[in-house]
Amino acid sequence: MKNTINNPFNSDLSYALYKTLLKRIPPIKFAPHLEDIVNLLTKALAKGELEVKVEDEFDQTQLKWPGWPESHLEALKKSGWTNNESGPIIFEDNCLSWRRWYEERNDVLKELFDRAKQNKTNCKETIVKFTQSLEKSLNQEQKQAVEAIENQHVIFISGGPGTGKTSTVLKMLERALLLSPDLRIGLAAPTGKAARRLQASLHKGIKTVDAHYQDAILKVSCSTLHKLLQSTQDGFGQNKQNPLNLDLLVIDEMSMVDLTLMKGLLEALTPSCQLILVGDPHQLPPVGSGSVWHYLHENKLPAHLEKSRVHLKKSYRNQGQIAVSSNLLKEKGLNSFFKLLFKSPKTSEVNLKVHICQQSTLPKKLLVQLHYHLNDLKVLTEKLIRKLPENIQSSREMGALEKESEDLFSCLDELMVLCPTRKGSWGVDAIHKAVLGKHFDEKVDQWPQGTPIMCCENLVDLELANGDIGIIMGERKNRWLVFQVMSEKKKLTTRLIHPARLKTISPAIALTVHKAQGSESNKLILLWPNHQSQCVQVNNNSSKKNTYDERLLYTAITRAKKKLDLFLISDI
DNA sequence: ACCGAAAA
Numbered sequence: 132m133k134n135t136i137n138n139p140f141n142s143d144l145s146y147a148l149y150k151t152l153l154k155r156i157p158p159i160k161f162a163p164h165l166e167d168i169v170n171l172l173t174k175a176l177a178k179g180e181l182e183v184k185v186e187d188e189f190d191q192t193q194l195k196w197p198g199w200p201e202s203h204l205e206a207l208k209k210s211g212w213t214n215n216e217s218g219p220i221i222f223e224d225n226c227l228s229w230r231r232w233y234e235e236r237n238d239v240l241k242e243l244f245d246r247a248k249q250n251k252t253n254c255k256e257t258i259v260k261f262t263q264s265l266e267k268s269l270n271q272e273q274k275q276a277v278e279a280i281e282n283q284h285v286i287f288i289s290g291g292p293g294t295g296k297t298s299t300v301l302k303m304l305e306r307a308l309l310l311s312p313d314l315r316i317g318l319a320a321p322t323g324k325a326a327r328r329l330q331a332s333l334h335k336g337i338k339t340v341d342a343h344y345q346d347a348i349l350k351v352s353c354s355t356l357h358k359l360l361q362s363t364q365d366g367f368g369q370n371k372q373n374p375l376n377l378d379l380l381v382i383d384e385m386s387m388v389d390l391t392l393m394k395g396l397l398e399a400l401t402p403s404c405q406l407i408l409v410g411d412p413h414q415l416p417p418v419g420s421g422s423v424w425h426y427l428h429e430n431k432l433p434a435h436l437e438k439s440r441v442h443l444k445k446s447y448r449n450q451g452q453i454a455v456s457s458n459l460l461k462e463k464g465l466n467s468f469f470k471l472l473f474k475s476p477k478t479s480e481v482n483l484k485v486h487i488c489q490q491s492t493l494p495k496k497l498l499v500q501l502h503y504h505l506n507d508l509k510v511l512t513e514k515l516i517r518k519l520p521e522n523i524q525s526s527r528e529m530g531a532l533e534k535e536s537e538d539l540f541s542c543l544d545e546l547m548v549l550c551p552t553r554k555g556s557w558g559v560d561a562i563h564k565a566v567l568g569k570h571f572d573e574k575v576d577q578w579p580q581g582t583p584i585m586c587c588e589n590l591v592d593l594e595l596a597n598g599d600i601g602i603i604m605g606e607r608k609n610r611w612l613v614f615q616v617m618s619e620k621k622k623l624t625t626r627l628i629h630p631a632r633l634k635t636i637s638p639a640i641a642l643t644v645h646k647a648q649g650s651e652s653n654k655l656i657l658l659w660p661n662h663q664s665q666c667v668q669v670n671n672n673s674s675k676k677n678t679y680d681e682r683l684l685y686t687a688i689t690r691a692k693k694k695l696d697l698f699l700i701s702d703i
Numbered sequence: 704a705c706c707g708a709a710a711a
Contacts, residue, residue: 178705322708357709364710387708418707552705589709597708645706683706 145173152212156219162206164196168220172229178679181236181390181421182228235390236421242397243423244432246406247285247439268339273299276441280306280405283439288409289428290443291461292651292689296409297332299443300381301340301348303407304333307379308344317380318353321387321417323589323596325649326353329383331617355589356382360395369399377404384649385410390421413461414686415645416679452483453695457688465681472697483695491556493565494698497548497656501566501640504546509581511539512604512613536625540615543583543602547652548641549687550660557660557700562641571638575630576610578603578638584612585639585646593628594618598646600639601628612636644687655691658698659684 149169158165171183171193185200196202204222212218221233269277273295279286280303290296307314318333320326330353337345359375361368369375380400382388385408388396400406412428432440446454460468472485488494515535552558564571570578578584586599594616601614604627611627618624642650688695 355709362710389708392709415706554705558705643706648707679706 145170148173152219156212156217158210158212160209160211162202162209164198164203164206165210165212167194167196167199168203168207168227170195172220172227176229176232176420179389179416179418179420179422181232182226185225185227232390232420235394236423236426239390239394239397239423240426243285244436246397246400246402247283247436249284249402251282251284251405269299269302270295270445272441272443272445273302276443277302277306279303279438279441280407281310283405285406285439286408287427287436287440288407288443289412289424289441291411291413291446293446293448294443295445295447296411296443297329297383298336298339300383300407300409301333301336304348304379304381305340305344307405308347309341311378312344312347314347315376315378316348316351317359317375317377318351318383319356319359319380320353320383321356321392322384322598322649323355324598325384325387326355327596327617328649329353329381331623356388356392356396360399362395367395367399370395371398373399374401375399375404377401379405379407381407381409383409385424386412386414386422387417387648388423389417389419390423391419393423413682415648415682418645448692450482450691450693452481453688453691456483457685460681460685460688465677465684468684482691482693483697486696486698487701488698489701491660491700493557493561494658496696497562497658497698498565500546500656501548501562504542505566505579505581505640507542508539508583508602509579511535511542512581512602515539515613516605516609516611533625536613536615539602539613540625543600544652546654546656547647547650547690548656548658549644549647549690550641550658551644551683551687552660553643555660557658557698559641559643563638566640567638575603575636576607580604580606583639584636585642586614586633587635587637588633590633593626593632595626595628595633598649600650644683647690648686651690651692653692654694654696655688656696656698657687659687660700 146166149166152169153161153165171189174193175181175183185204189199207213207220207222207227212220213222219230221228221230223233276286276288276299286303288296288299304316307316318326318329320329333348333353337349340348359369377400382396387410408424410424412425416422416425448454450457456468456471459471472483486494486496518535548562550557550559550562553560555561567578567582575584580603582603584601584603586595586601587597589595589597595614599614599616601612604611604613610630612630612633614626614628615623616626688697
């Protein structure tokens with residue numbers, strides 16, 4: 132039953148659920164419209180949405196019975212399925228939702244809001260001294276966040292890429308340690324890659340912190356949320372009975388946390404634990420059901436939360452036209468974005484190029500650029516392997532080879548190719564097939580040297596995370612997978628890994644936008660296959676789809692540091 | 704229609 136609710140990917144499952152409901156909770160008065168309601172709710176849940184808005188319109192493919200929404204609501208009312216305490220469906224604020232998810236979300240929000248109500252008190256003198264030292268390094272919004280640590284029990288920090296979220300967190304940790312030096316701090320993120328990135332940027336900025344507190348911050352290790360909570364198949368090892376021994380916990384990349392994980396987290400906290408939640412509400416929601424972070428930013432919240440919320444607006448990344456259009460997308464939506472795109476910009480630096488393609492075969496320009504890029508990588512791997520000593524051990528540190536390895540990885544960071552989907556003529560797989568040719572269906576050992584690859588599992592002892600990108604180097608017996616990892620000494624080092632040690636790897640010549648979340652490159656090529664359909668669908672039920680596409684596009688283009696090539700398919 | 708994540 133639980134799985135049917137979690138994975139309702141086709142209408143058969145939705146129909147099965149409907150039949151089960153009819154059997155288990157027979158309607159007081161039956162009407163066929165009930166099937167539509169179950170179907171809509173199931174489909175919404177499949178998309179990660181917990182509710183269906185009554186004011187949304189649906190067409191005949193989504194509804195079997197006429198009279199939406201009045202007839203459906205009446206059928207629901209008479210069925211008794213929305214009865215207090217027992218009915219499976221909730222109808223409130225013009226929204227329909229499953230009781231199970233409705234209650235879970237309300238519980239989580241209530242818990243969060245109650246926590247935020249608690250007050251903290253601190254010694255005034257130390258604060259004054261610290262506040263003076265803040266003046267130089269932080270802007271007004273960032274200072275507000277740092278000051279919140281003094282008396283807010285829960286702090287929400289939102290902001291786009293380059294707004295200094297982590298450097299603000301670093302100053303918050305410093306201040307927290309100043310107030311109580313023995314503070315037990317925890318750091319976590321929803322994915323292995325995000326966890327490591329948080330740790331790395333705290334290390335990078337550590338010099339801005341008073342030397343007295345540096346060690347205390349550096350010694351905190353940053354793990355995935357699942358690991359922190361000791362997640363197993365039967366639930367979380369850290370829970371109400373066995374809470375985390377922490378006074379302060381920082382969670383980064385909150386946009387990827389779903390409801391179940393958030394619930395587990397809140398249950399594992401002691402009442403006194405302070406919470407700092409950090410993330411960008413414009414990025415993609417989690418695939419699982421219920422994005423707490425997006426909900427918190429799209430809905431009216433209790434007044435007492437105002438002091439807990441800090442939004443960082445100022446971006447320190449200057450990207451000319453890329454910055455202008457991504458801001459427009461964020462504020463005005465897809466249509467305005469595409470309108471601006473087709474006017475040639477005069478005012479800011481032109482670093483965004485649009486290519487309109489006639490058919491849906493892969494653009495030739497893309498394949499040519501990839502060809503050169505992969506060749507560069509190949510040359511650099513050959514250079515690196517020639518410098519390699521004999522009898523090398525896997526996982527060794529590179530020592531004198533750092534320069535060659537640095538060249539290789541800066542070349543890798545130069546270009547990123549993104550697609551919204553895996554399948555389809557403009558999907559990631561199509562690009563891999565086009566580039567790898569006959570090698571596509573073969574094993575890794577057949578892929579050519581210089582091919583970028585992605586590690587698809589978290590391997591803590593190898594210091595590799597899911598989503599890490601490396602390169603194939605060498606041939607046959609002398610073949611290695613080269614990665615850059617954060618070593619125990621918190622230094623970026625090159626690591627050679629024997630191909631047999633990684634069970635799940637995939638080519639990484641192109642990536643899905645989802646996978647690229649958190650990565651950046653100087654130059655970005657984005658294939659966006661269906662822009663015209665979005666410009667046409669303005670007012671029907673596509674508002675939710677549009678927010679999804681908006682976030683997808685926003686996430687994609689903000690990966691570009693210097694240049695963006697956007698490929699679109701022409702409407703003709 | 705499409706897109707993940709984590710753990711043992």
